[in-house]
Amino acid sequence: MPKNKKNDIPLPSLSRLLSVYRLLEQLERDNESSVSSSQLGKILGYKADSIRKDISYLGEVGNFGGGYEVQKLKTHISGNLELDKKRKTCVVGLGRLGTAILNYDDLLRNGFIVVAGFDSNINRLETIKTSLELFPAYEITETVRKKGIEIGVIAVPAMAAQETADRLMNGGIKGIINFSPVAIKLKNSVMIRNIDLLGECMLLSTLLTFEENSVK
């Protein structure tokens, strides 16, 4: 198990680097040829220092005195983080949220190939018009295994979230994006990122309350 230096990138840095990468795509489209850490920071809302340190985790790439070449930096980040990697993905729960995700083109553009959708309501499967293959929920484990799906998006009601996760994990899923507002019990080395709308709303509301109370 060779120590990989990149494993030592702090998670917040990694997250910022991905934002930088997406901004670079934008700048490239706008035909910008170079950009400085302070420009990147200004747009993304981070300190220039921070951006520079983040980038430096991946080795030297900038021009002393002249900022970064957009294309070069983009390739540098993509190469180091292997952003060209393709990941087979599935979505479980095809309500409004689930179908929104099925149809989210940016995923495909960034290497996430949605190869299956699942729902426990078999009637619903027939009403959704999509070119993707749809399956009943009880076929999750089998399908994930058969197709070699790596990432599963959970968009089912809270009550069904753990069972859904178990089915995905039994099929050998590697990572989960969980939109349900419950904590999932994970098997061994499965990774998860939680996206919790209600939690974010409550956090925002609480922060507003603090602000209101401290001004009063």
Place this chain on the structure above:
Amino acid sequence: MPKNKKNDIPLPSLSRLLSVYRLLEQLERDNESSVSSSQLGKILGYKADSIRKDISYLGEVGNFGGGYEVQKLKTHISGNLELDKKRKTCVVGLGRLGTAILNYDDLLRNGFIVVAGFDSNINRLETIKTSLELFPAYEITETVRKKGIEIGVIAVPAMAAQETADRLMNGGIKGIINFSPVAIKLKNSVMIRNIDLLGECMLLSTLLTFEENSVK
């Protein structure tokens, strides 16, 4: 501007406290009368120490030797963080994601009263069946001001996100939940929480890549 001790709660602690609060609601429904920090931690995936410190930011409430009373702790958190506060909310962008949010009952149950929906496509407004009031996007500023809406959810395409935010802020919005994958430039004291599906997917994928590379 009296210093409010609660302003000093670290953001991660605040976020955990809100998770604890929601778990307590669940435990209350299950008629559990008491719970320890280690039980809470186990379920939510945090260290018991951390949970105890989080709770202690709000003052003493537990029973030495006997854990926390579910109901009492719940009231304690809710009281301190003023979780009974109601917030008028609106959703901009009524595609699949936007309409999913309009219909997300958990929001209402937790004090977020969705009082308006907006979309730039006027024809679309007529096809959506809901009891909520819907408006064209150019009426955002006026409606936010008139109704005293505090929180705005942005569920529009990336291209329209900044303009949407500006309209919300011009109407006096206090907080924004941003589902678009772009950084929003904020006015003065407006607060924002970003929910970035593509970003989370890319982060997850990168973490998986690191794991794969370090095992090899």
Place this chain on the structure above:
DNA sequence: TAATGTGAATCGTTTCACAGCG
């Protein structure tokens, strides 16, 4: 000169370890 890259200092959060209490 302008902006990168980076050790060192600082800051904030988590973890530790144990005193305090029912």
Place this chain on the structure above:
DNA sequence: CGCTGTGAAACGATTCACATTA
């Protein structure tokens, strides 16, 4: 004795400050 509550230590990330280089 078990579990809370909390100072103190440890840890990790950010910010600082400046040497470095085109």
